[in-house]
Amino acid sequence: MTWSEMQPLLTEACWDTLYMVGWSTLIAVVAGLPLGVLLVLTDRGELLQNVVANKVIGQIVNIARSMPFIILMVALMGFTRWITGTTIGREAAIVPLAIGAIPFFARLVETAVREVDGGLVEAVQSMGGNTWTIVRKVLVPESLPSLISSTTTTVVALIGYSAMAGTVGAGGLGDIAIRYGYQRFETELMWITVAILAVVISLIQFAGDLAARTLHRRGGRSGPGPRLRFLKTSPAPETEPA
Template identity: 60%
Template sequence: MLTELAERWDELGPLLFDGTYATLYMVGWSTLFTALFGLPLGVLLYATERGRLLPAPWLRAVLGAIVNIGRSVPFIVLMVAVLTFTRFITGTTIGPTAAIVPLTLGAIPFYARLVETSLREVGRDVIEAAEAMGAGRGTIVAKVLLPEALPGLIAGLTVTVVALVSYSAMAGAIGGGGLGDVAIRFGYQRFDELVLLLCVVLLVVVVQLLQSLGDLAARRLSHR
């Protein structure tokens, strides 16, 4: 197999490089948008619970239902269901840029729940101490809750990024590009086991690197 790889490297090298770049492009932008929208949604889920900073059971029920529905829809179904919205946002339904839309929509509710869980782990005594000093709700969130929960938030984002890598591979099934697209078009459809194996190896390497970086960041922040 190594001999075959060496013989075909001029053909496979650019193909795998482009696929890896497209995967990282999709995952990178999706992670950014997921953090931008998932973090405040998770804070709202936490804050609107009874006995929290901004108790609003009806709002929490609505947000919780939306998040649960978003998490329950299989990603491959979600990609097809939002094709019209994807075309409206990006002007196309194929390619890595188009895939960012369903990737983000699928990851936001997932990360929001992880954010809520991380915030729940912050001790009530810390919040009560801030309230005793006259801190407002916004100050408590920005200067107490989020800093205290930061290691958990980073760990949750790492889990989300790893999930996005697997989602991006599925996006290749409908022309989303990336390593998933390479595996399907050049591996599966052409019965090329070498291409399939290389795509799997590259995806594993990407996941391991991202997981290691996330774990390192979470550990360092937890020992501040």
């Protein structure tokens, strides 16, 4: 196969991969972020302590994370067909990709949020801040560099999952590698696909690491950041006259 024949296939496959990974990442972040925060808040000794709810959510997340992605795709075929009307193509692949990434990202969020200094939470509580205020002004802003790194890790994992999805006709670079590189013995095309995936992953990892470091340095230069902003904008507690 000549380069003029490979080029349109690879271009379309790259866009399909980015499309699947982009939408899956968005869904995983939107659903996984509150789920990860909830795992922290409902833990023992936390703001919304509920041991039963925490155990149930944790077990669901663990079970979903432990399932191999190829099995998850097959198990969700009925649900995927109900959502998208088909089990083939990039739209259909988004369903198992997103569902597989949500618990993965939620655990990363949980780890990132647990790293936040508990003293900040106590400080905001002493100023009358409720749970939503603590989440919005302390937990998420203070863990943002780690959350960026977690998102980067999720994107990289999803690129690998999307390549696996190519084995069941999802499209993308994985599909090209299987259909042409493996089944039609186009070894050169397969190695080009592998090289493209390696370059894409390296660029995403570099961008994610750069964003996380930038946010971390900016937070260090500006001092405590959200905790001081909260304290400065909050009215001082009234004291009774002697």
